[in-house]
Amino acid sequence: MEFLDVGIKGSGGSLKPVIKRKKMMFELKTLTILGSTGSIGRQTLDVVHHSEGQLKVHALAADKNVKLIEEQARSVHPAVVVMMDEDAARELRERLSDTSIRVMQGMDGMINSVVAQEVDTVVTALSGRIGLEPTLSALEAGKAIALANKETLVAGGELVMAKAKAMNCPIIPVDSEHSAVFQCLEENPETLETIILTASGGPFFGWSKQELANVTLEKALRHPNWSMGAKITIDSATMMNKGLEVIEAHHLFAVDYDHIEVLIHPQSVVHSMVQYRDGSVLAQLGKADMRLPIQYALSYPTRWKNPFERLDLRGKTLAFFEPDLEGFPALALAYRAGRRGGTLPAVMNAANEVAVSAFLQNKLSYLKIYEIVERVCSEHHVLDHPELGSILDADTWARGRTLELL
Known part of the structure; x- marks a missing residue:
């Protein structure tokens, strides 16, 4: 197995992440999964089950879904389970009283779960800004981060990336778009010219402003390609999600906003692209299955075999369009906020x-x-x-x- 030594070096006045690979042998990677009852958390546990013993769970953390996290705890046998909600923690403690699993509560419990000595990697699959504090604590403790919580970098990107650099800790993206960029990058990232993030367009691609005025909650929750949590599904419908990803890409890859583009790609087969200064474009393709970028973040730099469905391109047509910033102004707002x-x-x-x-x-x-x-x-x-x-x-x-x- 290898691990990442992430440094930063300048090129033409800009900062670029430099990834060095060092050999490190170990048989097992131990995880804390923040947001285990959400969509990414559930799929992370599926990756754990298919890892053939290469992944172990030290801690699970969630808000208040007691029933599901109890099922998860009995399945993967973590040492610790954290509930943000006090009543949920009390109920879960009673439900797990026949086990040796320790139930903790609140932000303090979450931070304790990420800094534990046993933990190698923290999967941040929480929804919202709440992921910022435990991510910083994990970095301070020298943990690798598998980042699925884009709001952490949106809210505190400068702070988080500076901490990762200071502690020499890798942040490996789990979002399908940023994982695609990460996979396309060469060892020499100063040859990078432009990052091209793809967007499905959500359920309202091509709709006029008049049609959007009649959008209902039911329609907004019908994403055509991805199965996600409610909040991120609505963000995808408004394209705020893509705006957040633009800001996340700026921090992850140290690329200025003038060199981050967005293209609508309704088929969600090309997950993102990278254009180099010689004009070459590399793209990462795959099924619309979040288990693939999750597994890559946890297995990097190797690629583990899995039974997941393979991409079949026969008969497929791939199309790309400019985003409609008038109908979906949230994307333009995110660019403005990021630049400021x-x-x-x-x-x-x-x-x-x-x-x-x-x-x-x-x-x-x-x-x-x-x-x-x-x-x-x-x-x-x-x-x-x-x-x-x-x-x-x-x-x-x-x-x-x-x-x-x-």
């Missing part, structure tokens, strides 16, 4: 989380999601180069302001 930087991306993300939650509860119309997020962003006084406390303060302000507008 500071606390603005955290504010945009927080406002979006609250607005999407209101939409999921039928308390807000589809088009109003963007309107409210944009207004909160316009009212925010941006603080540059924020520390964790300032990011959390900005996040709290944005959530409060969004609730006022709602």
Whole structure:
């Protein structure tokens, strides 16, 4: 097995990640999975079951789905299970009283689960900004990160990447788009010219502004290609998800926003592309199956055999289109927030989380999601180069302001 030594070196005034490979032999990789009851968490456990003993789970963490996490705990036998919700933790403690599994609660419990000496890699599959603090704690403890929580880099990208560099810890992306870019990158990333992120277009690709005014929750939750959690499915429908991914790519790969493009690719076969300075373009293709990038993040730099369905390109047509920024203005807003930087991306993300939650509860119309997020962003006084406390303060302000507008 090998592990990553991630450094940073400059090229033409810009910073590029440099990946060096060192030999390191070990038979087992031990995981903490944050967000184990969500879509990515469940699929991560499926990867664990198919890993032929190469992966072991030390801890599971979730919000309050007691029934499912009990099933998961009895299946993989972790040492620790963490519930963010206090009542859920109390109930789970009773349910698992016949086992030796320790049940912990809250952010303190989550942080304890990621810094444990037994843990090699932390899978951050939480939804929302809540992933920022445990990710920083894991990096401080020298853990590798399999990153499926894009909001962590949106809210605190500068802070997180600086911590990863200081601690020499790898951050390996799990999002299918960023995994694709990661797989396409050469050993010499200063030859990189442009990152091309693909987007399915969601359920409303090609819809007019008038048609979007009549979007219902049921329609917005019908993603044509991917099976995801409710929040990310709505973000995909508005294309805010792709905007968050643009900001994430900026931090992960140290590429400026002028060299990150988005193309609509309705078939979701090409997961993203990389164009090099000689004009060559490399693309990563695969089934719309999140287990593939999850497994790659956990097995890197090797590729484990698995029984998952293979891609068959016979008879397929692949198409690519420019995104409609008028019909889906959230993508343009994310570019603006990313370029401005500071606390603005955290504010945009927080406002979006609250607005999407209101939409999921039928308390807000589809088009109003963007309107409210944009207004909160316009009212925010941006603080540059924020520390964790300032990011959390900005996040709290944005959530409060969004609730006022709602």
